[in-house]
Amino acid sequence: MSEQGRVAPARRRGLADEVADRIREAIFAGTYAPGAQLREVELAGALDVSRGPVREALLRLEREGLVRSAWHRGATVTTLSPADVAELDSLRAALEQLAVRQVAAHASDDDLATVEQAAERMRRVEDEHEMVRCDIAFHDAVYAAARHRRLEEAWQAIRSQVHLFLLTRIGVRSADYLAHIPEEHRELAAALRARDTERALTLFAAHRLHAFDVLTDPDPRT
Amino acid sequence: MSEQGRVAPARRRGLADEVADRIREAIFAGTYAPGAQLREVELAGALDVSRGPVREALLRLEREGLVRSAWHRGATVTTLSPADVAELDSLRAALEQLAVRQVAAHASDDDLATVEQAAERMRRVEDEHEMVRCDIAFHDAVYAAARHRRLEEAWQAIRSQVHLFLLTRIGVRSADYLAHIPEEHRELAAALRARDTERALTLFAAHRLHAFDVLTDPDPRT
DNA sequence: GAATGTCCGAATGTTAACATCACGACAAAC
DNA sequence: GTTTGTCGTGATGTTAACATTCGGACATTC
Numbered sequence: 135m136s137e138q139g140r141v142a143p144a145r146r147r148g149l150a151d152e153v154a155d156r157i158r159e160a161i162f163a164g165t166y167a168p169g170a171q172l173r174e175v176e177l178a179g180a181l182d183v184s185r186g187p188v189r190e191a192l193l194r195l196e197r198e199g200l201v202r203s204a205w206h207r208g209a210t211v212t213t214l215s216p217a218d219v220a221e222l223d224s225l226r227a228a229l230e231q232l233a234v235r236q237v238a239a240h241a242s243d244d245d246l247a248t249v250e251q252a253a254e255r256m257r258r259v260e261d262e263h264e265m266v267r268c269d270i271a272f273h274d275a276v277y278a279a280a281r282h283r284r285l286e287e288a289w290q291a292i293r294s295q296v297h298l299f300l301l302t303r304i305g306v307r308s309a310d311y312l313a314h315i316p317e318e319h320r321e322l323a324a325a326l327r328a329r330d331t332e333r334a335l336t337l338f339a340a341h342r343l344h345a346f347d348v349l350t351d352p353d354p355r356t
Numbered sequence: 357m358s359e360q361g362r363v364a365p366a367r368r369r370g371l372a373d374e375v376a377d378r379i380r381e382a383i384f385a386g387t388y389a390p391g392a393q394l395r396e397v398e399l400a401g402a403l404d405v406s407r408g409p410v411r412e413a414l415l416r417l418e419r420e421g422l423v424r425s426a427w428h429r430g431a432t433v434t435t436l437s438p439a440d441v442a443e444l445d446s447l448r449a450a451l452e453q454l455a456v457r458q459v460a461a462h463a464s465d466d467d468l469a470t471v472e473q474a475a476e477r478m479r480r481v482e483d484e485h486e487m488v489r490c491d492i493a494f495h496d497a498v499y500a501a502a503r504h505r506r507l508e509e510a511w512q513a514i515r516s517q518v519h520l521f522l523l524t525r526i527g528v529r530s531a532d533y534l535a536h537i538p539e540e541h542r543e544l545a546a547a548l549r550a551r552d553t554e555r556a557l558t559l560f561a562a563h564r565l566h567a568f569d570v571l572t573d574p575d576p577r578t
Numbered sequence: 579g580a581a582t583g584t585c586c587g588a589a590t591g592t593t594a595a596c597a598t599c600a601c602g603a604c605a606a607a608c
Numbered sequence: 609g610t611t612t613g614t615c616g617t618g619a620t621g622t623t624a625a626c627a628t629t630c631g632g633a634c635a636t637t638c
Contacts, residue, residue, distance in 0.1 A: 148427050148591065174620070184593045185620090193412065197419050199506070205370050206599050206620050221506045228454040228507075232446060284421070284443045285450075288510050370621065396590070406623045407590090428590050428629050583636070591628065598621065607612075 153181055154191035161200060161211055162263075162297065168213040172201060198294040214299055222295055223346050229288055230273075230338055236280035238331040245279035246327050253323040256316040265312060266300045272319050276326070300345065318344070375403055376413035383422060383433055384485075384519065390435040394423060420516040436521055444517055445568050451510055452495075452560055458502035460553040467501035468549050475545040478538040487534060488522045494541050498548070522567065540566070 157177065160166055178188045192209045195201040203209040214222075237245075252272040259265045270293065277289045318341055325334035379399065382388055394414060400407045414431045417423040425431040436444075459467070474494040481487045492515065499511045540563055547556035 150591085171619095173618095175618095186592055186594095189620090190411075190415065190591095193415050199509075207601090208620065218506075221504055224454060224458075224504070225506050225510060228450045232450040236446075282443055282446070284440075284447050284514060287421075288447060288451075288513060291510060291513060292506060372621085393589095395588095397588095408622055408624095411590090412621095425590095429631095430590065579638105581636100581638085583634105585634080586632090587630105589628105589630080591626105593626070594624095596621105596623075598619105600619080601617090603614105603616085605612100605614080608610090 149183055149187040150190035150194070153177075153183060153187045154194045156181055157191055157195060158198075158200065158294065162301065166211050168211045168298070170211050172209040172211065174208070195294075197291060199292060200294040200298070212295065212298070214295065214302070218295075219299055219346070222292055222299060223342060225292060226296060227339070227342060229285060229292075230276075230342070231335060232285055233277050233280040233282070233289075234326070234334045234338055235331060236282055236285070237276060237326050238329045238334055240281065241279040241326070245275075245281070246323075249275045249279055249326060250320075250323045251275075253316070253319040256319055259316075260312070262304045262312065263301075265315065266297065266304070269300060269315065269319070270297050272322075276322075279326075303345070371405060371409040372412035372416070375399075375405060375409045376416045378403055379413055379417060380420075380422065380516065384523065388433050390433050390520070392433050394431040394433065396430070417516075419513065421514060422516040422520070434517065434520070436517065436524070440517075441521055441568070444514055444521060445564060447514060448518060449561070449564060451507060451514075452498075452564070453557060454507055455499050455502040455504070455511075456548070456556045456560055457553060458504055458507070459498060459548050460551045460556055462503070463501045463548070467497075467503070468545075471497045471501055471548060472542075472545045473497075475538070475541040478541055481538075482534070484526045484534065485523075487537065488519065488526070491522060491537065491541075492519050494544075498544075501548075525567070 157166075157172070166172060172192060174185045174188050174192070178185045181188070192201055192203065196203055196209070200212055201209045202212055212218075237249075249272070252268070252275040256265065256268045256272070259268055273289070273296075274293075277286045280286070318337075322334065322337050322341060325337050379388075379394070388394060396407045396410050396414070400410045403410070414423055414425065418425055418431070422434055423431045424434055459471075471494070474490070474497040478487065478490045478494070481490055495511070495518075496515075499508045502508070540559075544556065544559050544563060547559050
């Protein structure tokens with residue numbers, strides 16, 4: 135969005151990045167369920183590359199918390215225990231508070247517009263997987279608007295895990311989810327646009343709570 | 357201490373971990389100054405291993421923010437601009453607040469004792485490099501006492517950079533630093549031991565400010 | 579003389595073969 | 609019957625050679 139007319143970044147990516155993307159997609163698509171082993175030779179064969187880039191890709195996915203690996207024991211897809219979800223929620227809260235403060239205080243109008251667009255995009259979504267992607271994308275936009283590289287990196291370190299968590303929510307309260315979530319995000323964006331820090335913090339906290347307590351307190355109506 | 361009599365973790369580490377440690381030490385020792393290039397063949401030759409583990413080690417150091425790398429352009433030691441230092445300070449604040457809350461609320465007495473020991477250890481230190489190491493070790497202990505794996509990982513992602521930052525402070529106000537810092541940390545530990553969340557948060561904030569404004573507002577007396 | 583095009587060197591990216599390790603099954607010993 | 613020791617399999621860890629790419633130096637062109 136209007137990077138002041140700047141041209142594209144135009145940086146070439148290595149094979150390892152590409153491989154990491156493919157593996158990540160496969161995990162989110164359910165090809166590799168949580169707990170499944172990710173064998174290097176198998177992945178290398180499937181993606182038609184050697185083990186080097188696969189190895190590097192697994193290291194990056196480990197940085198994202200999507201994968202855990204032990205010495206000579208290979209990599210497995212992360213499984214999220216209730217304790218893990220609690221950790222994710224508290225850490226996400228800490229990061230998001232900082233992000234919201236930064237955005238409300240210093241964000242450019244362009245960046246705010248990008249956040250609003252991300253919220254708008256959710257209204258035209260039917261598929262649940264797509265909605266989860268949009269949800270994550272919205273928060274990506276918020277962190278991007280904060281213009282805080284290390285904060286964004288910290289978010290990326292748990293981003294995929296949050297994605298995984300949201301995925302487990304699919305099927306539960308799906309009707310509510312699809313109906314209410316877009317409006318909720320529009321309010322978040324509006325509070326940021328108004329630069330109302332306190333209101334934004336409150337709304338973001340409520341938003342996290344909605345996502346979180348579906349697991350601990352499932353809605354009996356569904 | 358006293359992990360309830362549990363034996364040591366006893367997990368073997370790979371070559372890559374060892375290599376990462378050596379490179380990290382070399383950077384902290386000043387062998388590779390900020391901005392310096394880290395050539396894979398050079399490191400591999402010096403450490404007498406092949407480029408594979410070196411490559412892996414550089415990826416880990418990149419995760420720690422100690423190293424930056426671009427495609428086909430190799431890795432360089434991170435240089436910290438004033439903006440970077442500001443980022444570190446704000447992110448560190450967010451993480452530390454969560455850690456302090458967790459510790460004050462749920463930490464075991466054993467974990468608190470470990471924190472106190474880390475603070476005590478600072479009193480017998482003369483060398484400035486050693487003091488910086490103890491300073492970091494103290495905060496390590498606090499994060500460990502929080503018993504929050506992802507929070508600890510987030511801390512580790514900026515830990516080395518904070519170390520680098522503290523190193524730049526050496527030589528400035530060194531007398532003050534060596535004299536006052538140990539007492540400051542003992543107060544931090546005491547507030548945690550008393551489980552006085554608000555006081556601890558205030559003290560930790562003041563502590564960060566002390567470290568931070570040496571660069572922005574150097575003491576004229578020194 | 580400034581700009582463009584081409585080439586060379588040096589570094590990283592990638593590959594495939596080799597070495598090492600962990601886990602499980604099976605057998606032996608107590 | 610439980611435990612301990614051995615072995616084989618299949619994976620990861622490591623290595624060294626090959627391919628690709630970047631950056632700068634030099635020559636060329638207008």
